[in-house]
Amino acid sequence: MTTRIIGQYDDGVTFGQRRVLLVWNRLILPGGGSIVLERLPGADASGYAGLEDGVDYHWWDLMKAAGLSTLLAVGTELATSDENRLIRAIRDGAQDTVNQAGQQIVQRQLQVAPTLTIRPGFPVRIIVTRDLVFKPTGG
Incomplete structure (x- = not known):
């Protein structure tokens, strides 16, 4: 023993x-x-x-979150130049909301502690x- x-x-x-x-x-x-x-x-x-x-910093998950945030931001930037004021206002409001959501996704992923x-x-x-x-x- x-x-x-x-x-x-x-x-x-x-x-x-x-x-x-x-x-x-x-x-x-x-x-x-x-x-x-x-x-x-x-x-x-x-x-x-x-x-x-062993240390896992979850870099792949952070890259996925950053990629999603980028795709959301690019999607809201695409618009035609001849849109009327109402559509432009809606697009601008949606752009801000989607941009904030993307930033929050990345911030949340940055808060994930490494796995030891x-x-x-x-x-x-x-x-x-x-x-x-x-x-x-x-x-």
Whole structure:
């Protein structure tokens, strides 16, 4: 039987973030005992805080949103030069609305946080920032 460790990660990922931040809460020892770790920081094999592995910034979705916004803007710009004032007013109003909708689609896509993925078995470290007291084992 091996020692298990319980921790948690910060799911508040922001745009541009590449590392998953994590803390360790408890060690469960082979004999059934446990040690409270009180949120000791997790680090990668080099000692840097958090873990960096797979990052998906969703660029393809952003490009699709920008393309849709461009198509909407181009569509509202197409008009004949001999249209009357009522049709021109309707077109101008629709153009503003469609342009704003396209901008909102792009802005919404810019707010999507990247997806950070850590593969199973990825090397991880516990940065011990305080004394840990282990009870002697019988043996």
